[in-house]
Amino acid sequence: MRIIQPLVAAMEKGISRWNLLANIYCYYYQEAVKKEIELASIGPADLVFNIGGGAVPFTAINIARLTGARVLVLDRDSTAVKLARCCVGKLGLGEKIRVELGDGAHYLLSDYTVAVIALQVEPKGRILQKIMNCKGNKRIVVRSPSQLFKNHYDGIPSEFKADAYVGQNMKTFRTSLLMYTGNA
Numbered sequence: 001m002r003i004i005q006p007l008v009a010a011m012e013k014g015i016s017r018w019n020l021l022a023n024i025y026c027y028y029y030q031e032a033v034k035k036e037i038e039l040a041s042i043g044p045a046d047l048v049f050n051i052g053g054g055a056v057p058f059t060a061i062n063i064a065r066l067t068g069a070r071v072l073v074l075d076r077d078s079t080a081v082k083l084a085r086c087c088v089g090k091l092g093l094g095e096k097i098r099v100e101l102g103d104g105a106h107y108l109l110s111d112y113t114v115a116v117i118a119l120q121v122e123p124k125g126r127i128l129q130k131i132m133n134c135k136g137n138k139r140i141v142v143r144s145p146s147q148l149f150k151n152h153y154d155g156i157p158s159e160f161k162a163d164a165y166v167g168q169n170m171k172t173f174r175t176s177l178l179m180y181t182g183n184a
Contacts, residue, residue, distance in 0.1 A: 004153075004172070008120070009054060009055070012083075015056060016055040016056045016083040016084065016086065017083070022056050022061075023091070025056050029062060030062050032169070033066070034066060035166045035167075037067055039176060040114050040116075040139045040141050040178055043069065044069055045069070045113075046067070046069040047071075047072070047111055047112045048069050048070070048113070048116060049071075049072050049109065049115045050072065050073045050074065050115075050116045051107075051115065051117045051118060051127060052074070052104070052117065052119075052120055052121035053099060054075060054077075054084065055083035055084050055087065056083075056087055057075075057099065060073045060097045060099075061093060063116070064093050065093070071096060073097060073100070074100055074101075074103075074107055075101065075102075076101065084099045104121060104127040105130060113137075113138060114138065114139045114141065115141070116140075116142075117142040117143070118143065119145060119153050119172060119173050121154070123154060125156075125160070128142070128156070128160050128179070132160075132181050135182075136181070137180065138182065139180060140181065141177070142176070143168075143173040143175075143176050144156055144175045144176070144177055145172060146172055146174040149172045152172075156177065162178060163178055164178040166178075
């Protein structure tokens with residue numbers, strides 16, 4: 001039974017209304033996101049597509065703050081999208097982060113250069129396939145569930161091989177994988 005995802009979603013919806021709590025939550029993930037920034041060489045010229053942002057889109061917030069890159073956050077929960085827009089605005093990041101309602105498996109992909117797929121996103125296989133079929137060279141960062149939590153999150157299908165990875169000191173995910181499309 002997958003109970004972690006709904007619990008985390010409910011918690012994020014509660015803390016998204018408070019700047020202090022949202023900042024503490026973002027800080028908790030800051031080191032993991034820093035490692036992903038380095039792994040994918042994310043910089044200010046990048047347009048990052050963050051699939052599965054939640055009500056406190058900590059990945060997008062940390063990427064925007066640490067690199068200056070613009071980030072499009074996508075989530076399929078309309079309440080989370082509404083709260084994330086408010087959270088991003090309160091944190092003064094509305095110019096760098098845009099939050100939209102949509103499903104990563106069906107979303108029309110644009111001129112982004114990097115995709116970051118959150119741990120709770122499903123179905124990872126269909127989303128990865130869609131991104132892999134896009135034109136151009138893209139970098140994809142995807143979080144792989146830790147052994148302890150592998151039954152609580154959708155895994156990464158074996159046909160998708162990492163070009164590089166970084167270890168993480170998180171309970172729910174121990175590695176972030178990097179994949180390239182095209183001739184990156």
